[in-house]
Amino acid sequence: MGFGKIFLLNMALLITMAYLANILYKYVLVKISSKINYILSVLWFIFAGWICMKFGFQLKGDVLFDLRIVPLIIAAIVYAKPVVVMIISFGIGLSRLTFGISEAALAGTINFFILGILCAVMITWMNKRQFKQSTRGILTILVLNTVNVLNIGIFGVIPFKEYILTIMPSTLPITLLFSCIFALILLDFQMDQRRKLELLHTNELMTRQTEELRQAKLSLEERAGQLAQASQYKSEFLANMSHELRTPLNSIINLAEMISESEEEHEGEALEKDTPNYGNIIYKSGRELLQLINDILDLSKVEAGRLEVVQEEVVLAEVVQLMELQFEHDAEQKGIEFEVTMMPELPSTIQADAQRLCQILRNLLSNAFKFTHQGRVDLMIHKDSSACSTSGEWIVFSVADTGIGIPQDKHEAIFEMFRQADGSISRKYGGTGLGLPISQDLARLMGGFIQVDSREGAGSLFHLYLPLIQNETADGLSDEEKEAHGDED
Incomplete structure (x- = not known):
């Protein structure tokens, strides 16, 4: 009856539309808000169902056989919201009326209304059970194709026996095969998109880590410079301290030695004459030395955070x-x-x-x-x-x-x-x-x-x-x- 050729044409059209949608998404739709993209994707599924009917196999006047159920199956796999899938199913069903209002058209519309409600129930059930994507796809393909066959046999204009014995053996295997093929194409596309997103995320993470490493390196270099500068200052400080400590200490030691060694009478007279000056120098040197020690002690308290005041x-x-x-x-x-x-x-x-x-x-x-x-x-x-x-x-x-x-x-x-x-x-x-x-x-x-x-x-x-x-x-x-x-x- 030519179902294979027509269904193959439908499949080619769906794959072409999917490829065009991918191109549009990469170069055009990615610049549009996610909400508008979501609405456009729903309209795309409805339009895909209409295209399948446009190039479907016409039998006995207004009776059409095509792959309009494939966009609905893919939508049921992709979308997690039952209402959205119902809208797509009802849209495909109503689009059947654009080819003329007849008994066959009404039967096709009713069929997709029933399928939409069934999809909503299945999505709700699968969401609660948290099935894997592959399990969701297999269940959706088997259930929707089976119910679709039953609906056509019950509500269609072709007698049930004639449809089951002559048409269904040809259409059902082809529909199942093409549904699986398209689902695999979709799965590959999703995996590719996931890989791209993961790669993008990895690149962003590496860029962020590289920037953090750069900032850390700059911080370490700055800290190293500060430490080197502090080391230089401390070296200068220690050099100054050695000079400051030696001066009063040498004065005290030398004068004390001169006093202790002055034992002879004439030296004693000279010593007695110079004693006030010696004592003044020793006193002044002692004060300077005490001030240095106080500064060093205060410095140690400051660096230890133990310097306190009493109000x-x-x-x-x-x-x-x-x-x-x-x-x-x-x-x-x-x-x-x-x-x-x-x-x-x-x-x-x-x-x-x-x-x-x-x-x-x-x-x-x-x-x-x-x-x-x-x-x-x-x-x-x-x-x-x-x-x-x-x-x-x-x-x-x-x-x-x-x-x-x-x-x-x-x-x-x-x-x-x-x-x-x-x-x-x-x-x-x-x-x-x-x-x-x-x-x-x-x-x-x-x-x-x-x-x-x-x-x-x-x-x-x-x-x-x-x-x-x-x-x-x-x-x-x-x-x-x-x-x-x-x-x-």
Whole structure:
């Protein structure tokens, strides 16, 4: 009857449509949203069923035999939503009416309505059982082809006996064969797509890992550079430390040896004459050595995270008096003017760690005197409410000098451990370079910070900011005392 040729033509058309759909998807549809692609794929299945009917085998007037069931079988395998497969089945069934409304056309429409409902039930059942793709394909092909044969025999215009004995033996094997072939083609296409997606995913993963490795390499190189730089700074620091430690130690040892060896009378007279000078040198060397040891101990506490402060009431007048007594002699020796100024609006006491506050001010003033050969050094204490973006007032200890100054590009370096504005400075002026880094850490522990404003050859200005917390001592002052201190709170 020619069923084989017509069905083979249908199969060729379906394969051609599948190939064209693949081409369109790769180069056109991939740029469109997934929702539109989904709708277009449903329409493609309906159109594939219509094409099969268009080139189907016409028997006894309006009776058509074709492979329109193959697109429905493939849709039932591909789509996981029962409603979508029902829409495709109903669409193929209704498209049969486009070739004319007749008893055979109505029978074909009813057949696909029944097949659509059956597909929905099967998909729901298979989804619950979580069958593999191959099992779903085999069950779908066998069940739909079997029911299709029964529907044609029951609802078709050809007598049941005639159809079962003469037509079905030819059409059913061909339909089963071509359904299996097309399902295998679809499976191969899906596997190819899966391989491409896996390859794409692998490429993206490798690209991401390569970028991560590159970033890690850059980070390691940066870290290695920092470690090398830190090692260099520590080497310079140790070289400076050896010089700083030897100088006072040699003075103490040599002078002690001279005193112990002076036993003769004329030497004793000379010794008695020079003893005050020797004692002064030994005292000064001992102080320098003690300061070095204190710096090293504070450094070890900072690096171990064990440096602590104790907040207590600190009388500002006592701090000022202590600084004046400690540095007046240095100012006289170097012929430098030294002045301490307290603004009238200051409270009498503040909350801070007295020992650490004095340590910071000593470091700042010591540097000011060390690097100033002529001119003056000033310490001014005042309040400031615009130190940073946070609300509240700050008490500011400003140390100004007319010394050698600091280059603009070295302002951050002077607050780093083992670094100085110039490595040769320690040779010329002495010192370990730890004073400012330790002072910055102490200021942070007390809730404050240190700022520097300096230019090379134009002197330096260091500001120590501490949060000003009004306390009961300030609040308890009399009205006359508040007016004397300028307390406006």
